[in-house]
Amino acid sequence: MMNDELKSLAKEYVDKVEHVCLLLLEGLNLKTKSDLWKYRRAHYIPEINLNDNKYEFHGRGCRFSSKDMIIDWDFGCSFGSRWCGINPGLFSYYIKENHKDLFELYSWSKIQNGFEQAVISGEMVKKADLYFFKIPITETFASDFHKEFDTLIIDDYNSQWIIKRNKMVDRFIRKSRRILNLNGEGTDVYILSFFLNDRKVFSIPYGDVGYPIKAVTIMEALMRENKEVSKNVKRSNSC
Structure with missing residues (x-):
């Protein structure tokens, strides 16, 4: 199993991605992740600025930046409505930018090893190269x-x-x-x-x-x- 600190950081990361994505929907007057995909197909806009928040789309993901936070993620495109599939490299970057005191403890390889243990224990599921938390049976x-x-x-x-x-x-x-x-x-x-x-x-x-x-x-x-x-x-x- 991955340790509790890494699990807490990963859940914080997923929650913050969901929060900034919901802010994006609100700012664009959209309702769902599916609506966002349709909007992006209709309007090829690599960057969106909303209330001093910047969204920079790249490949299969997005980078959000504000005066308080920088966070980069890959959309969980292959996993329904989940906004974020955890890419160990981008998650490591999030720790570096937002939890500098912990960065040396969680390199890309240590994060991936922890996630692989979580897959084995049934806490997470891996889709392609992205990791997702499972819902506890409780x-x-x-x-x-x-x-x-x-x-x-x-x-x-x-x-x-x-x-x-x-x-x-x-x-x-x-x-x-x-x-x-x-x-x-x-x-x-x-x-x-x-x-x-x-x-x-x-x-x-x-x-x-x-x-x-x-x-x-x-x-x-x-x-x-x-x-x-x-x-x-x-x-x-x-x-």
Whole structure:
């Protein structure tokens, strides 16, 4: 296992990246990470300045600087809505800039060794060359999806997918045995509604941060392979 100090620094790093990313969404009047990708595709802007905060995009990441902090990260593009996949080199740079007294203790190689130990112990998961914290099982609950339904509807604030029950939907449910209680809050949180004979029988928030990795992979495929439609379809709200 990695030591507690390194774990605390890594969680601080992830939290601060999320904070400055949410400030960016607010400043651009956007709602989600997906909205930011669409914005960047429509407006090729390598640098954005908001209220004396500078965002400099590079490759797969971004460098944020203000009078109080400098932080550089790689977006967790391959891991759903998580803003940050921890690159040991960029994390080491963060420590150097913001915790100078600890820099000599945490070189790039020491950080990577600590993260590899965390992967082995189950605290983290590695996607490509980036590291992500897993959700502790103590923060999850056993899900109890409604067994009888014929249609799944996925909603966010402006999009909707209507999917007839199929083997992929059933596989998503099987892989979602323990999930984080999202309470429908936060960015990139969808609502999954299950219908039987046009009547809603069950609904639950969905966010890829709060579901097992295998379930997230299946949900991404469901949304990719099914057509996005407008939200003007009316259905009964009875449960």
